[in-house]
Amino acid sequence: MSTDANTGRGLLGLVCGNTPEARGRVLDLLRCASPAALVLSVSVHADEAGRYPFVQRLAMGGEGRRRASFGEALCQGATGDPAVIIRQDLDTIARAATRPHVVLALPENVDAAPFLAALWRTPLGRTPLSHHYDLAPTAVGVDPGRLLNDLRCVHRAAHVFGHHPHAASLTVAEAAARQLEAAQVMVLRGGPGQGDGRREGCRALLGHLNPSAVVHIDTEDGDGPALTALTRSDSRWGTAEPVDRLDVVAPVVRRRGVDHGVASVLWRSRRPLHPERLAESLPRVMPSVVRSRGHLWMATRPRTIISWRSAGRHLELHEAGGWLEDGDTAAWRAASPQRRTLASWYWDDYYGERRNEIVFTGADLDADRLRAALDAAVLADGELALGIESWTRLPDPLLGYPAPGPEG
Known part of the structure; x- marks a missing residue:
């Protein structure tokens, strides 16, 4: 589970997707590129009474003996602030393993950028996560058909978790756009029935919505080495602290030119x-x-x-x-x-x-x-x-x- 030998820290990456299948495909590719990576799959369930949500975690992959030392604790549910619970999990993993590579697989109802900012925040008297981990790129799997539908959907609400322990209400379109803007790598799925024209149009849209991200067009016979960037820290992803990336006055990067209209x-x-x-x-x-x-x-x-x-x-x-x-x-x-x-x-x-x-x-x-x-x-x-x-x-x-x- 070791990462770059030039650092004494482990590696922490986030993976999400606009469908479970798109997220799962990114995880498959990542685990091909980094077989020793520990995937911590997270689900967050809101409490209808407005209390703290229920957070379920499941640890998969990694090195068996080391995972066994903390796996049972991570496979239990807990009620509370999702960022606090996951931060405690990451502390547990860092104490049990040397330079672990941990991948957080987040559900659709977690707003990745503010969640990462909350996760990275250091509580009083605690060791910063940055002492144990470098940040890997955030990867988002994208299903083209779902993308176009979601970006048009303003009549339904999506309840997402981010900065705070309670869910915020966004339109489905806003939640979809934020997920894409949180990415440093986007994996655009291919498959039967999806013509090159439609997929290329989606690729062009992704390139304009998030010009700083790398867009990888996936095919069913794609392999892990194409996403080796996800297995290492890169200074391009770490130029600002997670909370600084949310500053509303930060300049929005614009892609020049016209691509597929x-x-x-x-x-x-x-x-x-x-x-x-x-x-x-x-x-x-x-x-x-x-x-x-x-x-x-x-x-x-x-x-x-x-x-x-x-x-x-x-x-x-x-x-x-x-x-x-x-x-x-x-x-x-x-x-x-x-x-x-x-x-x-x-x-x-x-x-x-x-x-x-x-x-x-x-x-x-x-x-x-x-x-x-x-x-x-x-x-x-x-x-x-x-x-x-x-x-x-x-x-x-x-x-x-x-x-x-x-x-x-």
Whole structure:
């Protein structure tokens, strides 16, 4: 179960999929590439009364004698915070094995990126997981037919576990998009009845939804060595801590060009948005968009970052913390190194790091029309000159009027 001989730590990877079969195929390929890997299969069952969920684990593979020393404990169910339970399991494995390679097989109702951030967080008085493990790439198995259906599904809710011990409600489309965006490697399944054109179209869409990930097209006669990247730590996957990757102000990477009709459009502006005009622009902006995400500088909430996420025909705007302010030493220290660097890069003497930045992905997007519609929604020179107190009194059909406080 050993990993890279250059480190004294083990290796921890996450595997999930948009169907059980897609996830299972990634596990098969990974175990071919790393036969000694220990797979810890996880299931999380919500409690209808709102109490802590029930977490079941099953250990498979690995070296038999070492697995026997902790396998019985891992095959028992437990009630509690899933991240806390799995963290304790990983501690147990690290004490029993030398440089173990552990693969967490996560179910569809676990939001991989925030779950990993919660898992990687060090409780007071405990040894960090980073002392025992390096992170391997997160791998996601993708069934093409299910992918396209899920990205259109906004009328059903998916209850997923991530940051917190209780499930959050997302649309099926949002949950599907987040799963893809958490990946560093995506394995696109092939099979009977799936023509090359459809699969290539899905590959193009995956490449735009997550340009940083490697997309591997799988076939039934594929072999493990094609995914040897999953069996070792790589600095490309570890440039930011798991929690830092969730920062809403982190730049969204955009893939350039058009691939099988799929394109991504980046819109940026250093002026605050007029919420009423933004609402009026949405029918011109959103019709062909499959996925969009980013952050806004809204005139009515000048001190608050507004996160923007859409999947399918569902758009969500949420308050997501505050902008960094000159002289707020505590906030600057709490921010990630990447956030501090970006703030310094975009800093304006009067408005600080405030800006709008959204990436839109879809088929046959009209980039000029989309950008023009959003450019028309920012404050004009005269409105900008009226100042913050005037902005907060603008009509806001999207977020409503802010609660009384420092912003008005």
